[in-house]
Amino acid sequence: MSWRSATATLAVLLLAAAALLFLFERQLSSAWFRLGLQPEVAAALERSLADQKTLARLDPAGAAEYRRRFEQDQAVLQRLRILQHNRREILRRYELILLVLVGAVLVSAAALHLAGQRRRERRIERLRDGLLRLSRGEEVTLDDRGRDTLGRVAAMVEETSREVARDRRRLAALQNLSLWQETARRHAHEIKTPLTAARMELSRLGEMLQPEREEARQAVASLGEELDRLGKFTRQFTSFARLPSPRPEVCDLGEVVAEFAATFARAWPELELRVEEKAEMAKASGGKKQIKESRAAIDRALLRQALVNLCDNAALAVAAEGRRGTLTLRLAESPQGHVLEVADDGPGVPEEVRARLFEPYITSRQVGEGMGLGLAISKKILLDHGGDLELAGTSPAGTTFRLLLPYLLLSSEGAPPSSLGREPQGGEIPDHPGDTP
Amino acid sequence: MSAVRPLLLALHLLLGAAAAVAAAPPPVLERGAAQELLLTRLPPLLGSKEVRRHLETGLTTTFAFEVRVAGAAKARGGGRVDIRYELWDEVWLVTRLDGAGQAQRLRFAAFPQLEAWWRDLRLPVLRAAGSGGRADIQLRVIPFSQSEQLDAQRWLSRSLAEESGDPGAIAGLRNEPSEDLLQLLLATSIGRPPVLELRWKMAVPPPGLPGTPGTPGDIRR
Numbered sequence: 001m002s003w004r005s006a007t008a009t010l011a012v013l014l015l016a017a018a019a020l021l022f023l024f025e026r027q028l029s030s031a032w033f034r035l036g037l038q039p040e041v042a043a044a045l046e047r048s049l050a051d052q053k054t055l056a057r058l059d060p061a062g063a064a065e066y067r068r069r070f071e072q073d074q075a076v077l078q079r080l081r082i083l084q085h086n087r088r089e090i091l092r093r094y095e096l097i098l099l100v101l102v103g104a105v106l107v108s109a110a111a112l113h114l115a116g117q118r119r120r121e122r123r124i125e126r127l128r129d130g131l132l133r134l135s136r137g138e139e140v141t142l143d144d145r146g147r148d149t150l151g152r153v154a155a156m157v158e159e160t161s162r163e164v165a166r167d168r169r170r171l172a173a174l175q176n177l178s179l180w181q182e183t184a185r186r187h188a189h190e191i192k193t194p195l196t197a198a199r200m201e202l203s204r205l206g207e208m209l210q211p212e213r214e215e216a217r218q219a220v221a222s223l224g225e226e227l228d229r230l231g232k233f234t235r236q237f238t239s240f241a242r243l244p245s246p247r248p249e250v251c252d253l254g255e256v257v258a259e260f261a262a263t264f265a266r267a268w269p270e271l272e273l274r275v276e277e278k279a280e281m282a283k284a285s286g287g288k289k290q291i292k293e294s295r296a297a298i299d300r301a302l303l304r305q306a307l308v309n310l311c312d313n314a315a316l317a318v319a320a321e322g323r324r325g326t327l328t329l330r331l332a333e334s335p336q337g338h339v340l341e342v343a344d345d346g347p348g349v350p351e352e353v354r355a356r357l358f359e360p361y362i363t364s365r366q367v368g369e370g371m372g373l374g375l376a377i378s379k380k381i382l383l384d385h386g387g388d389l390e391l392a393g394t395s396p397a398g399t400t401f402r403l404l405l406p407y408l409l410l411s412s413e414g415a416p417p418s419s420l421g422r423e424p425q426g427g428e429i430p431d432h433p434g435d436t437p
Numbered sequence: 438m439s440a441v442r443p444l445l446l447a448l449h450l451l452l453g454a455a456a457a458v459a460a461a462p463p464p465v466l467e468r469g470a471a472q473e474l475l476l477t478r479l480p481p482l483l484g485s486k487e488v489r490r491h492l493e494t495g496l497t498t499t500f501a502f503e504v505r506v507a508g509a510a511k512a513r514g515g516g517r518v519d520i521r522y523e524l525w526d527e528v529w530l531v532t533r534l535d536g537a538g539q540a541q542r543l544r545f546a547a548f549p550q551l552e553a554w555w556r557d558l559r560l561p562v563l564r565a566a567g568s569g570g571r572a573d574i575q576l577r578v579i580p581f582s583q584s585e586q587l588d589a590q591r592w593l594s595r596s597l598a599e600e601s602g603d604p605g606a607i608a609g610l611r612n613e614p615s616e617d618l619l620q621l622l623l624a625t626s627i628g629r630p631p632v633l634e635l636r637w638k639m640a641v642p643p644p645g646l647p648g649t650p651g652t653p654g655d656i657r658r
Contacts, residue, residue, distance in 0.1 A: 089630070
């Protein structure tokens with residue numbers, strides 16, 4: 001506790017109180033009191049009394065009125081004399097009241113100051129603990145809603161803690177996905193070589209077969225189809241393993257979303273695509289379309305791939321129910337960045353899948369209906385953009401995914417952040433296939 | 438400045454009291470017909486400049502005697518004389534209240550008559566007292582009565598409350614507590630401090646023939 005500052009504050013308060021007391025007592029109260037008890041006033045009243053008596057003697061008819069006036073003046077004079085007699089006591093009482101008031105103000109101010117000081121000390125202690133926990137990598141909640149500097153620092157610590165936690169989660173997800181990518185790459189590589197050899201041998205076997213051996217030809221053809229299926233899975237492995245790094249360019253996220261909705265309007269017969277603007281965001285931006293102001297550094301093709309994966313999942317989900325569904329794209333802003341919500345009205349994500357939803361090969365569909373790579377790829381795309389993909393909510397009424405994209409940090413218009421402009425890792429693939437599970 | 442004023446005032450009071458004491462011989466404590474204690478030959482205070490000034494204000498000046506007998510015959514009594522000069526009629530109105538609770542109202546047309554009455558006054562202060570012991574007699578000259586004090590308090594209270602339109606803290610003092618503590622504190626600062634206070638110690642006269650005076654003791658302010 002800063003006793004020096006407390007003492008200084010109290011000293012200043014004390015001086016102010018003493019000055020106030022002096023001013024009131026010497027300059028105001030005493031002066032007015034003395035003025036009211038001027039001897040001239042008493043002398044004038046005494047003369048008035050004498051005059052009334054003289055008048056009554058000279059004018060006996062009005063004696064009653066003169067007596068009434070006489071008694072009035074006498075009463076005033078007597079009260080003044082009583083006041084005069086109590087002058088010291090009245091002034092002493094007045095000073096005492098002032099002193100008590102000033103004392104009360106001082107005590108209250110001191111109590112408030114000490115209470116404030118203690119509160120500040122406790123807040124600083126909490127802040128220190130929070131910083132220590134932050135340094136240990138823990139998520140920190142300080143619950144300090146003060147609007148002063150300490151409150152703002154606490155809010156910053158909490159925000160930093162949230163950012164660190166988010167980055168840790170993203171890093172963990174990225175590391176996990178990288179491991180899965182490496183595994184997929186090795187599997188693809190291991191499968192590709194024997195697959196190529198098997199195809200070549202099968203082709204040679206087909207050439208060796210006599211034309212009349214129809215049954216054998218059919219078996220070879222069937223075998224070829226199975227090898228093609230295996231090849232397709234291998235390509236999917238490869239596309240996941242060699243997912244390119246984004247090549248971002250500054251563009252209007254709203255336009256990208258609108259363009260996607262227009263381009264893919266008929267891509268899924270089971271889905272009706274809608275683009276919706278959040279009402280509160282429109283109000284906050286003065287009625288302008290917020291969606292038109294969302295500039296971000298993104299790889300349009302990769303973002304489109306991520307959206308395609310989400311739409312594929314939604315389409316398959318509603319198709320399984322034998323009906324047509326709606327998918328709504330909703331762009332908004334958040335402290336962390338642009339938010340693109342993708343909400344469908346499907347049956348929701350099964351509870352047992354939710355916790356590992358973004359891991360590769362996790363799917364709620366039957367074996368053979370998909371490899372469960374779509375959401376993992378989408379997550380990886382968003383993480384590579386410096387953003388994230390989260391499950392915002394799911395219920396039997398529908399599922400909402402939240403795509404988070406960082407705000408544009410530009411030194412000049414059109415130059416994307418260097419962190420996103422890095423060279424792609426691994427091999428390039430000519431197009432971004434929609435690896436739907 | 439604030440420290441000098443009380444010192445000057447205390448000095449003034451001390452000098453005034455010393456002068457009054459020097460000019461005021463002690464009264465005499467006697468036995469009455471019913472062996473009650475009487476105060477007689479009261480000090481000629483009415484003629485003193487200080488007391489006369491108060492007497493002529495038209496306020497009721499009270500001469501309050503208090504007698505305390507210490508020793509085996511421990512007792513307490515007193516008497517009171519209220520004097521008010523009626524300014525319009527120019528007469529002196531006197532109320533005497535003795536230790537037995539008897540009140541007497543008197544009217545004097547002139548101040549010398551009042552002085553003569555005071556000189557001859559035999560004021561019973563204690564109904565009966567045993568023999569022996571010493572009496573502590575105190576005289577306080579109070580410049581105005583309780584009703585005049587209350588009137589002044591109300592007037593001050595009304596004056597303080599004039600701006601707020603409040604009837605004043607003292608106005609309803611007897612019926613309900615005041616809401617304005619500040620007004621009440623200021624208005625009640627009007628007290629009745631005595632203008633003169635004298636004290637004598639003397640021996641209580643032994644029971645016996647009426648008129649036996651006690652032995653004067655020391656005199657203190």
